[in-house]
Amino acid sequence: MATATLNAEGLNCPLPILRAKKMLxxxxxxxxxxxxxxDPGSVADFxxxxxxxxxxxxxxSSEGNIYKFEIKRS
Amino acid sequence: MPDTNKLDNAKSMSIIVTxxxxxWAYPPFILATTAAAMDVNVxxxxxxxxxxxxxxxxxxxxxxxxxxxxxxxxxxxxxAMPNLLxxxxxxxxxxxxxxxxxxxxxxxxxxxxxxxAAVESDVRLIACQMTLDxxxxxxxxxxxxxxxxxAATYIEGALKSDINLFI
Numbered sequence: 703m704a705t706a707t708l709n710a711e712g713l714n715c716p717l718p719i720l721r722a723k724k725m726l727x728x729x730x731x732x733x734x735x736x737x738x739x740x741d742p743g744s745v746a747d748f749x750x751x752x753x754x755x756x757x758x759x760x761x762x763s764s765e766g767n768i769y770k771f772e773i774k775r776s
Numbered sequence: 777m778p779d780t781n782k783l784d785n786a787k788s789m790s791i792i793v794t795x796x797x798x799x800w801a802y803p804p805f806i807l808a809t810t811a812a813a814m815d816v817n818v819x820x821x822x823x824x825x826x827x828x829x830x831x832x833x834x835x836x837x838x839x840x841x842x843x844x845x846x847x848x849x850x851x852x853x854x855x856a857m858p859n860l861l862x863x864x865x866x867x868x869x870x871x872x873x874x875x876x877x878x879x880x881x882x883x884x885x886x887x888x889x890x891x892x893a894a895v896e897s898d899v900r901l902i903a904c905q906m907t908l909d910x911x912x913x914x915x916x917x918x919x920x921x922x923x924x925x926x927a928a929t930y931i932e933g934a935l936k937s938d939i940n941l942f943i
Contacts, residue, residue, distance in 0.1 A: 714883040716810040720893050723813035741883075754814040 703732045710739040711768065718744045719751050722773065726757060729775045734760070737771040744769055788817040789939040792930065793826035798838035798875060798887070801829055804943045805890035811939075812897035819937070820894070821930045823904035826943075827911070830903055830918045834888060838875050839868040848874055895921060902929060 708725050710718035718739045725735055737748070745762060748771045752759040760772040789811050793804045804826075808818045822830050829836075840846045841862035847854035848871075861867055879886070885893075894901070902925040903918060915922065923929075934940045 712883045714885070716806050716813070716890075717883070717885050719813050720809055720885075723897075751814055 703734065704729065705734045705736060708735060708737045710737055710741075710744070712740055714741055715743050715747065719747055722748070722751070723755075726773065726775050731775055733775050735773045735775065737773065739769045739771070740767055742769070744771075748773070786815065786817055787939075788819070788933075788937045790819045790821065790930065790934045790937045790941070792940075792942045793820055793822045793829060794824050794943065796825045796828045796836060798836040798872060799843075800943070801836055801887045802890075804941075805829075805887060805894060806885075807941065808899050809890050809893045809897065812894065812899050816938075817900075818894075818897075819900040819902065819930075819933045821902045821904065821925070823907050827903060827907045827913060829887070829891070830901060830922050831913075832917060832919055834891075836887060837868070838872040840871045841868065848878070891919075895919070900933075 706725055706729060708721055710721055713721070718737065718741055722735060722737055729735060741747075745764075748762065749759060751757075752773060756776045758774040758776060760774050761770070763770050789807075791804045791808060795801070804820060808820055812818050828834075839862060840857040841859060844856065844859055847856045849855075857867070857871065862871070900923065901919075901921060902923045903915070905924045905926050907913070908915070908924070915924070
């Protein structure tokens with residue numbers, strides 16, 4: 703299982719989601735995508751995105767102004 | 777990830793795009809690209825002043841005229857633009873430049889970028905044939921992949937859609 707990273711810091715809605723989707727397409731089932739973002743709206747948006755697409759949101763956390771997400775590709 | 781685009785039970789959304797100014801171009805393109813990223817089949821129907829958003833060269837204008845609720849962040853506060861000021865020569869152009877600068881500073885995507893994402897994610901783009909005739913546009917001026925259609929084309933798709941928006 704591979705792990706990929708996406709730096710979406712400084713990007714505003716809907717770019718973090720669009721970039722994440724683009725990267726997920728290049729991954730295989732079971733691979734992990736680690737995302738860092740600064741958009742506070744991305745917390746709710748990545749949750750909704752994963753609910754709808756069936757990809758698993760393994761974790762959602764924040765360190766200061768940085769929001770971190772781990773998504774497992776379904 | 778199952779390719780829901782190929783499944784009959786995939787969700788779908790349609791948007792009628794009627795306005796082509798810089799500010800009004802955002803909601804349809806943001807919703808279309810995000811829905812496509814969430815495996816929703818999206819159709820955008822461009823009619824009247826929304827049609828120029830399909831032109832190869834985008835030249836969107838923005839004005840605060842007729843939009844008295846618009847406020848721009850300014851030195852820690854917000855500045856509204858009275859309509860009386862908005863009609864002055866040069867004020868509209870200045871507001872447009874301010875808006876574009878603000879968007880770039882805040883990491884907001886350009887319309888060009890969102891439109892490219894829409895094309896890449898197979899959003900169906902329909903240009904209204906009647907608007908094309910009325911305002912004498914040519915498909916040669918439009919980006920590749922645009923379909924031509926009319927009200928019936930839209931209705932057929934909208935009847936099968938889970939979300940239908942008019943923007």
